[in-house]
Amino acid sequence: MLSKRVIPCLDVRAGRLTKGVKFEGNVDIGDPVDSARRYYEEGADEIVFYDITASAEQRGIFLDVVEKVASAIFIPFSVGGGIASVADMRAVLLAGAEKVSINSAAVKRPELISEGADAFGSQAIVVGMDVLRVPASPTIPSGYEIVIHGGRKRTGLDALEWARRCQTLGAGELCVNSIDADGTCDGYELILTRMISEAVSLPVIASGGAGKPEHCHEAVSLGGASAALVASIVHYGQYTIRQCKEEMARRGAKVRLTW
Amino acid sequence: MLAILDYGAGNQTSVRRALEHLGVPCVVTSDPATAEAAQGIIFPGVGAAGQAMQALHASGLESVLRRVTIRREPLLGICLGCQILLEYSEENDAMTLGLMPGRSVRFPDGMTQEDGTPAPVPHMGWNSLRLKKPSRLLEGVAPDAEYYFVHSYFVEPAPELVIATTTYGQEFCSVYGRDGLWAVQCHLEKSGRPGLQVLRNFYDYCRSVRPEDVTC
Numbered sequence: 001m002l003s004k005r006v007i008p009c010l011d012v013r014a015g016r017l018t019k020g021v022k023f024e025g026n027v028d029i030g031d032p033v034d035s036a037r038r039y040y041e042e043g044a045d046e047i048v049f050y051d052i053t054a055s056a057e058q059r060g061i062f063l064d065v066v067e068k069v070a071s072a073i074f075i076p077f078s079v080g081g082g083i084a085s086v087a088d089m090r091a092v093l094l095a096g097a098e099k100v101s102i103n104s105a106a107v108k109r110p111e112l113i114s115e116g117a118d119a120f121g122s123q124a125i126v127v128g129m130d131v132l133r134v135p136a137s138p139t140i141p142s143g144y145e146i147v148i149h150g151g152r153k154r155t156g157l158d159a160l161e162w163a164r165r166c167q168t169l170g171a172g173e174l175c176v177n178s179i180d181a182d183g184t185c186d187g188y189e190l191i192l193t194r195m196i197s198e199a200v201s202l203p204v205i206a207s208g209g210a211g212k213p214e215h216c217h218e219a220v221s222l223g224g225a226s227a228a229l230v231a232s233i234v235h236y237g238q239y240t241i242r243q244c245k246e247e248m249a250r251r252g253a254k255v256r257l258t259w
Numbered sequence: 260m261l262a263i264l265d266y267g268a269g270n271q272t273s274v275r276r277a278l279e280h281l282g283v284p285c286v287v288t289s290d291p292a293t294a295e296a297a298q299g300i301i302f303p304g305v306g307a308a309g310q311a312m313q314a315l316h317a318s319g320l321e322s323v324l325r326r327v328t329i330r331r332e333p334l335l336g337i338c339l340g341c342q343i344l345l346e347y348s349e350e351n352d353a354m355t356l357g358l359m360p361g362r363s364v365r366f367p368d369g370m371t372q373e374d375g376t377p378a379p380v381p382h383m384g385w386n387s388l389r390l391k392k393p394s395r396l397l398e399g400v401a402p403d404a405e406y407y408f409v410h411s412y413f414v415e416p417a418p419e420l421v422i423a424t425t426t427y428g429q430e431f432c433s434v435y436g437r438d439g440l441w442a443v444q445c446h447l448e449k450s451g452r453p454g455l456q457v458l459r460n461f462y463d464y465c466r467s468v469r470p471e472d473v474t475c
Binding site for chain 1: 272273276277279280305306372373374376377378379381382383384385386401403404405407409426427446448449450451452453454455
């Protein structure tokens with residue numbers, strides 16, 4: 001049986017690691033390659049890197065980081081931020097990533113999902129969804145709306161409908177990020193996570209809101225996710241990846257504890 | 260030196276990085292002579308069986324694989340490489356290398372995991388091995404170690420070749436072979452320390468049977 005995964009998420013800006021709350025106020029918190037190595041050694045099952053500036057001039061710096069990471073850690077990792085074409089995908093996959101994560105670009109042009117899946121296989125295509133809780137309405141019946149541009153722009157897309165569509169288009173995995181929970185440390189948006197997990201047969205990564213190790217367990221038990229994304233909880237030394245996984249195991253989840 | 264075969268099928272760079280991390284001398288090559296001179300060959304691969312067979316044939320690497328197997332020189336197949344060492348693959352209905360008896364078949368849809376949750380295809384993520392018989396390849400790795408898998412097809416080699424199995428929806432063979440000719444379904448180069456240990460074991464075996472590179 002597959003193990004439930006814990007995946008630290010690293011936001012990279014101009015070659016440095018950064019972390020903001022609710023997508024704002026970013027501060028430098030270190031070197032991404034050093035952090036990747038530390039998380040690898042602590043037992044991370046996978047790592048996600050986001051190029052949060054994704055400007056053309058800094059893209060080279062970011063790809064350089066990706067290559068260095070690929071020589072430093074020997075677990076899968078994915079890369080997101082600024083990926084809008086098959087050529088962008090190819091560049092990060094060639095640099096050493098296993099998967100690419102696409103978000104706003106997929107909302108604007110959904111065929112990007114199938115183009116990526118055709119070129120590299122579904123297993124390489126993660127669709128990141130930023131989701132905002134809204135009053136349920138005829139256009140947003142689930143009460144969860146897809147937002148883009150780091151949460152600043154509403155799209156009128158229902159999150160549940162979008163998740164199903166991503167699956168049909170060939171996504172291999174969905175990363176469901178709650179804008180409401182992000183950075184709060186109050187726990188994942190479990191209702192949203194479960195709703196999406198039940199609607200698709202793809203692995204779902206819960207994102208946004210982890211504040212303590214038991215939240216990771218909630219994501220994979222109550223939320224039905226196959227992985228829990230963590231950021232603040234591990235970036236500042238409050239908890240280690242191992243602590244998160246041991247707590248998940250203590251509460252009955254199957255996790256990888258030997259590495 | 261180990262030769263990592265490059266036939267346009269994906270993950271050679273990851274394998275090279277893992278070997279470099281271990282300090283194992285290696286070269287990524289599509290040149291038959293370089294491959295045959297090496298102490299051992301790693302045969303990686305991602306993608307589809309049919310295309311891979313065409314590429315192997317066109318590059319001349321197919322006959323390299325046949326010759327080293329006949330001479331019983333060390334060879335390790337990983338992922339797609341593990342599948343096409345066998346005779347046949349359901350993927351593209353392809354006749355494959357036939358260096359060992361068996362075939363590759365697709366996971367059925369609608370499988371469930373032990374906890375009742377769906378087991379969609381591909382099998383992607385961390386899973387463990389159940390050892391069926393001792394093998395030098397897996398020496399020194401903790402029995403509960405997990406490895407990273409990404410595949411939609413699994414191997415069914417002749418039963419006497421099975422070294423370890425894994426369970427995902429059903430029990431399937433994940434490591435098979437004999438001394439010096441091994442095949443592993445999981446991505447050793449992405450499986451953390453246990454995967455690196457297996458690569459190290461392969462290199463140690465290569466050095467024991469072929470202390471130097473041999474230039475023809």
